[in-house]
Amino acid sequence: ETGVTQTPRHLVMGMTNKKSLKCEQHLGHNAMYWYKQSAKKPLELMFVYSLEERVENNSVPSRFSPECPNSSHLFLHLHTLQPEDSALYLCASSQGTALYEQYFGPGTRLTVT
């Protein structure tokens, strides 16, 4: 499946680094999501964008900063992360935000050292 792509697939960063995760969807969808998946909490919704406007910020620390320049692209900017932020970060998209299935990308495996 290549409907939703994510780069990089793996990332190792130190706590003082700044990095960005990129997501691109080729499905013509209007909504995009960031999820964090870890062993402790399987799927945590972080941010939701609908028509490029952020409609949900699920109490995520400010060291995570999303950006949605257009309906096809979504970024997650990372800075001064903590080791407990190590997880799989999944991007998803859907046609809309109500009663629509979500299509997930392959994820970025992030390790914070």
Add this chain to the structure above:
Amino acid sequence: GQQVMQIPQYQHVQEGEDFTTYCNSSTTLSNIQWYKQRPGGHPVFLIQLVKSGEVKKQKRLTFQFGEAKKNSSLHITATQTTDVGTYFCAGPGTKAGKSTFGDGTTLTVKP
């Protein structure tokens, strides 16, 4: 906020045995979705249920939505090794776009 609880957390079966995972909510759900995540993969949408008492089938998979729309189940008949993975249910959140995923049921199948 609205939550969905999923049980069991893990299920180990012998190939050929049946498997069921349950999803429960304390409030009425407008819809319920099911996803499957293979080991090392990402969640993939399986199905959505909307109507009270709805039953849908996909080959060996049977999905049900309770009459009160507060619970749902996924039943796999005669499991195969290709069925391994984690099955998630997802209900609508209290805000637009905020889907609430259950913690998932991880299925392992012994050949």
